[in-house]
Every structure is written in structure tokens, then in C-alpha cells.
Amino acid sequence: MPQFKAPITDIQFLLNDWLAIDKHYQDIGAEGMDAELVNEIIAQGAKFAEEAVAPLNREGDEIGCKLIDGSVSTPPGFPEAYHEYIANGWNAMLGNPDFDGQDLPHSAAVPVHEMLSAANLSWRLTSILTESAVLAVDKHATDDLKAQYLSKLISGEWTGTMNLTEPHAGSDLSLLNSKAAPQADGSFLVTGNKIFITGGDHDWTSNIIHLVLARLPNSPAGVKGISLFLVPKFLLDDKGEPAQRNSVGVGSIEKKMGIKASPTCVMNFDAAKGWLVGEENNGLACMFTMMNDARFQVGIQGLGTAEASFQGALSYARDRLQSRAPQGTQQPEQKADALLHQPDVKKMLLTQKALTEGCRALAMLYAQQMDVEKYTSDERRSQAKKVIAFLTPICKGFMTDMATEVTNIGIQVYGGHGYVREWGMEQLVRDTRIAQLYEGTNGIQAVDLIGRKLTRDGGDMLKATFDLLSSRVAAMSDIGKQEQASALLQEWNDTSKALLGAKSVDLAGAATDYLHYSAYSILGVLWLDMASAAAHSSNELIVKGKENTCNFYIKRLLPRKDIHKSVILTAADDLMALEDQQYDYV
Numbered sequence: 001m002p003q004f005k006a007p008i009t010d011i012q013f014l015l016n017d018w019l020a021i022d023k024h025y026q027d028i029g030a031e032g033m034d035a036e037l038v039n040e041i042i043a044q045g046a047k048f049a050e051e052a053v054a055p056l057n058r059e060g061d062e063i064g065c066k067l068i069d070g071s072v073s074t075p076p077g078f079p080e081a082y083h084e085y086i087a088n089g090w091n092a093m094l095g096n097p098d099f100d101g102q103d104l105p106h107s108a109a110v111p112v113h114e115m116l117s118a119a120n121l122s123w124r125l126t127s128i129l130t131e132s133a134v135l136a137v138d139k140h141a142t143d144d145l146k147a148q149y150l151s152k153l154i155s156g157e158w159t160g161t162m163n164l165t166e167p168h169a170g171s172d173l174s175l176l177n178s179k180a181a182p183q184a185d186g187s188f189l190v191t192g193n194k195i196f197i198t199g200g201d202h203d204w205t206s207n208i209i210h211l212v213l214a215r216l217p218n219s220p221a222g223v224k225g226i227s228l229f230l231v232p233k234f235l236l237d238d239k240g241e242p243a244q245r246n247s248v249g250v251g252s253i254e255k256k257m258g259i260k261a262s263p264t265c266v267m268n269f270d271a272a273k274g275w276l277v278g279e280e281n282n283g284l285a286c287m288f289t290m291m292n293d294a295r296f297q298v299g300i301q302g303l304g305t306a307e308a309s310f311q312g313a314l315s316y317a318r319d320r321l322q323s324r325a326p327q328g329t330q331q332p333e334q335k336a337d338a339l340l341h342q343p344d345v346k347k348m349l350l351t352q353k354a355l356t357e358g359c360r361a362l363a364m365l366y367a368q369q370m371d372v373e374k375y376t377s378d379e380r381r382s383q384a385k386k387v388i389a390f391l392t393p394i395c396k397g398f399m400t401d402m403a404t405e406v407t408n409i410g411i412q413v414y415g416g417h418g419y420v421r422e423w424g425m426e427q428l429v430r431d432t433r434i435a436q437l438y439e440g441t442n443g444i445q446a447v448d449l450i451g452r453k454l455t456r457d458g459g460d461m462l463k464a465t466f467d468l469l470s471s472r473v474a475a476m477s478d479i480g481k482q483e484q485a486s487a488l489l490q491e492w493n494d495t496s497k498a499l500l501g502a503k504s505v506d507l508a509g510a511a512t513d514y515l516h517y518s519a520y521s522i523l524g525v526l527w528l529d530m531a532s533a534a535a536h537s538s539n540e541l542i543v544k545g546k547e548n549t550c551n552f553y554i555k556r557l558l559p560r561k562d563i564h565k566s567v568i569l570t571a572a573d574d575l576m577a578l579e580d581q582q583y584d585y586v
């Protein structure tokens with residue numbers, strides 16, 4: 001297994017040199033926050049990820065989870081690491097201070113979240129869903145429910161789950177048919193069968209709080225008839241402590257390709273007692289509070305696994321001696337040169353590095369916008385909300401597609417040694433693959449981007465995103481790079497606007513290409529912006545590393561956008577032409 005080292009230098013460059021985090025905190029009025037504090041939080045997060053979480057990753061994959069007498073047991077060390085995590089307050093980083101949260105800016109939390117996903121994706125997943133559940137309860141639950149559940153979810157004393165999926169209802173939640181029957185005391189009895197529920201059961205905490213989508217009697221068909229319910233594993237006694245077992249149980253846990261140490265549970269709700277969260281029949285909107293947060297977090301999962309794979313590939317390429325380099329012998333004292341000197345291997349490593357660092361910049365820009373949304377209340381807030389809405393499917397879809405590519409390159413750098421288990425590179429491919437599927441498949445993200453985010457309100461979210469990126473470009477100090485970035489941004493904006501008014505079927509056919517076109521274009525702007533900022537760094541490795549990686553991205557990866565662009569503006573006729581039987585000639 002590659003030894004995970006938190007990418008602190010790059011994160012600090014982004015925070016301090018690129019985002020000018022001190023000034024950002026002053027501008028938005030984030031009292032008590034400054035660069036020194038955020039750097040300290042990140043340093044401590046790095047230590048925890050490296051020392052407490054990463055060492056459990058390999059064994060977690062090998063041992064996996066077990067269902068014993070209806071209860072899930074997680075691999076050795078997992079519960080203890082979680083207890084340390086919550087004791088040190090990591091779960092409460094973003095929580096509402098009225099419920100014992102630390103109310104930190106997202107820019108302080110996102111780097112820690114990336115490091116945790118990189119260190120051990122399986123371990124990290126349950127706390128991601130808890131953080132997302134916190135948002136839904138905080139925003140939509142009654143004061144009474146909040147008083148009972150919110151502090152303990154924020155601290156992590158109890159974890160949360162998200163129960164959407166049913167065997168016949170995946171992407172299309174209008175098909176779900178779990179039921180909720182109202183009771184005289186104001187509670188509901190929830191009955192239904194949910195599948196694929198992450199952290200549905202485990203041995204970490206004394207209670208688990210399930211957020212469940214179900215239908216009330218006589219509710220309208222489709223998504224307008226879905227409500228959200230809070231269903232605890234254990235009902236609370238008069239003192240607010242877990243007491244009587246609720247009638248919700250685990251039917252089985254999935255055997256799966258990766259994230260083997262994350263319990264993916266079939267959940268049976270058999271007239272389980274629960275309480276309404278939000279308005280009746282408005283459950284999907286409430287659940288979206290949770291899902292939007294989780295979608296970004298899934299993007300961060302991709303970023304983390306990509307970083308871990310890059311680190312493994314780089315260290316192997318430095319050590320492994322094979323062949324002489326075509327540019328001339330590099331290590332005459334050895335029988336062969338290290339892989340790192342082969343141009344094709346360099347290209348693989350640079351692809352990993354350019355995509356990973358580009359996506360980290362995108363994630364930090366998104367975090368900065370979440371800070372603006374959190375701390376300001378004027379026009380800046382409404383603009384930030386639009387940017388976040390537009391970038392969410394791009395972060396989720398692109399960062400996870402990119403992670404599958406980057407982790408596969410990781411195997412390739414190792415040759416056959418990457419395919420066998422010993423080095424841990426294949427685990428990263430298996431673990432990260434799910435991120436393209438859950439929280440809305442990447443196909444659904446693409447449809448959301450082109451069909452809703454791009455077209456809503458005449459392209460208002462596109463404009464907010466374009467304006468934000470334009471303001472960054474206007475502030476660039478390198479005039480040559482500024483011109484390049486400006487032209488790139490303008491081309492993306494023009495192409496995007498040309499899609500407004502296109503037929504739905506053509507938009508749906510162009511969806512994934514548009515998502516990738518947008519991501520490669522935006523990453524191009526961010527790379528030029530980063531390299532421009534890096535020129536002023538006091539760290540010579542950052543100056544040269546960013547400049548050379550930017551050049552590589554612009555020359556060898558950015559052209560990928562043109563292939564995507566070439567099909568965006570064409571009709572979907574070719575996709576529709578092939579009839580059913582013509583696929584397999586039978």
C-alpha cells in the first residue's frame with residue numbers, strides 16, 4: 001500500500017497564495033478565522049488522516065464488514081479511529097454553534113475531508129453521510145426534533161444515513177413506494193424496503209439516525225408525493241438516551257467491488273416509528289439539502305483517491321529501474337534508469353498530477369463560494385448560491401470520472417505489479433469506482449447540469465459562474481496567461497449559451513460531453529490562474545512545478561475539450577437512429 005502523505009504544500013499554496021485566504025475571511029466577515037488558524041487545522045487533520053486512518057485502509061479492504069446476528073461489525077480499528085475522530089471534534093467542524101458545532105468555514109474543512117477520503121475511503125463514508133444528514137435536520141426539522149437529535153449528530157455521537165434507493169427505484173425516485181402511516185401522537189409508522197444504504201448499521205455508535213423517503217396515504221403520485229422521515233435505530237427515553245429498539249433492521253450487506261469496509265445495507269422498515277422532517281410531500285426538496293452536500297463530498301472522494309494513486313505511482317516510478325531513457329542514460333551507476341525518466345511514464349504521472357491538482361483548485365474555489373454563501377447576506381450570497389448549484393454536478397461528475405482515469409493510470413505505472421494486490425493500487429481503482437455511481441450517477445449529473453442548471457432562468461447560473469471566473473482572470477498578473485484564460489472562458493461561455501433553447505432530446509444526448517467540455521475548460525482557466533499566482537511563490541518547487549504542469553495541461557489535456565465540444569452542438573439523430581433490434585441483430 002502506498003504510504004499516504006497529506007498534500008499539505010499544494011493545499012497551503014491554494015489557500016494562501018491562490019485564494020488569499022486571509023483577505024477572503026476579512027471580506028466575508030468570518031470572525032476569528034485567519035490563515036494561521038486554517039493552516040493549523042489542516043496540519044492537525046493531515047496528522048490524523050496519515051496516522052490514525054490511513055494505516056487501517058488495507059486491512060479494512062481485506063477483512064471487510066460482517067453481518068452477525070443482525071448487526072454489522074466493521075474491521076479492526078475502525079470504531080476506535082471513529083471515536084478518536086469525534087473526540088477531537090472533527091465531525092463538528094461545520095456544525096451549527098447553537099448545537100455545539102464549530103461553525104468553521106468550508107475552506108478549512110474541505111482539505112481535511114479530501115485527506116480523509118484519500119487515507120481510507122471506506123472509513124470516511126459514514127461520517128460524510130452524517131454531515132449531510134446534519135444539514136437536512138438543521139434546515140428542515142422541527143425544533144423538537146432538533147433538540148433531540150442535532151447535537152449528537154453534529155458531534156458524531158450518533159451517525160446518520162440517507163435512505164432513498166429501493167430495488168425498483170434508483171435514479172427515478174418517483175417510483176419509490178415505501179409508506180408512512182400517521183399516528184395519533186404525531187409520529188408515523190414507516191414501512192418499506194431500502195437497498196444500498198451506506199452505514200445502515202455498524203458498531204461505532206449507540207444510535208443511528210435514518211433519514212427515509214416514504215409516501216403518506218393519499219399523497220400525489222410521482223416525486224410530489226414523497227415525504228422525509230427521521231427514523232432512529234433506537235427510540236429515545238425521557239432523558240433523550242437510546243432505549244427501545246425501533247422496528248428497523250438490516251436484511252443483508254452487499255458483497256461488492258470496492259469500499260469493502262463500508263457497510264452497504266439492505267434496510268427493512270417494518271412499521272418503524274419516525275417523525276416528519278419538513279413539509280408533507282416536500283421530502284425530495286428536503287433530501288436535496290442532504291444530497292447536494294453529499295454530491296460535492298463524492299467529488300472530494302474522487303479527488304482523494306486520485307491523490308493517493310498519484311503518490312503511489314510517483315514513488316514507484318522513482319524506484320523501479322527498467323530500460324535506458326531515450327533521451328540518454330540518466331543513472332549510469334545503475335543497470336537501468338528509473339521509470340520516471342521514460343517520456344511515456346512522465347506523461348502518465350503528469351496526467352495524474354495535472355488532473356488531481358486542477359480538481360483540487362476547483363474544489364477549493366467551490367469551498368470559497370460555500371464560505372461566501374455561509375457568511376454573507378447580500379448580493380454576493382445569491383451569486384455564490386448560483387455558482388455552487390452550477391458547479392455541483394461538475395465537481396461530482398468530473399472529479400469522479402477523473403479519479404477512475406487517474407487511479408487506472410496508477411496501475412499502469414506499476415505494470416503487472418499494479419494489477420496484483422500487494423501494492424494497493426488496484427484497491428484504489430475498486431474503491432473509487434462507486435463514486436461515479438452513487439449520489440446520482442454521473443449520467444444523472446450531466447443531465448442535471450445541461451437540462452436544469454444551464455438552462456434555468458435563461459442561463460443565470462452560467463452567468464454567475466462565468467462572472468466569478470472572469471473576476472479571477474481579470475486579477476491575474478501574467479498578461480500572456482490572462483489572455484489565454486480570457487479566450488478560453490469566452491469560448492466556453494459562447495458555446496454554453498448556444499445550447500440555450502436546444503431541444504430536450506439533443507441536450508440529453510449532449511449531456512456528458514457538455515459536462516466534460518465545461519470541466520476541461522474551467523480547469524484550463526484555473527491552471528493558468530494557478531501558474532500565474534505560483535510565479536510569486538517563495539517556494540521554487542511550486543513556481544516551476546505549477547508552470548510546467550500548467551503547460552502540460554494546456555498542451556496535452558485541454559485539447560480533450562474540443563472533441564467534446566464537437567458533438568455538443570449537434571442533434572442527437574445519430575443516437576436515435578439505431579433501432580432496438582439493430583443493437584444485436586436478433
Ligand SMILES: Cc1cc2nc3c(=O)[nH]c(=O)nc-3n(C[C@H](O)[C@H](O)[C@H](O)COP(=O)(O)OP(=O)(O)OC[C@H]3O[C@@H](n4cnc5c(N)ncnc54)[C@H](O)[C@@H]3O)c2cc1C
Nearest residue numbers: 162163164165170171196197198264438439440441443444
Ligand atoms: C455501494 C453503494 C452505496 C450506496 N449508498 C446509498 C445510500 O447511502 N443511500 C441511498 O439511498 N442509495 C445508495 N446507493 C444507491 C445509488 O445511489 C444508486 O445505485 C444510484 O442512484 C443509481 O441507481 P440504480 O443503481 O438503480 O441505477 P439506474 O437508475 O437503474 O441507472 C442505470 C443506468 O441508467 C442511467 N440512467 C437512468 N436514468 C437516466 C436518465 N433519466 N437519464 C440518463 N441516464 C439515466 C444511469 O445514469 C445509469 O448509468 C448506493 C449504491 C451503492 C452501490
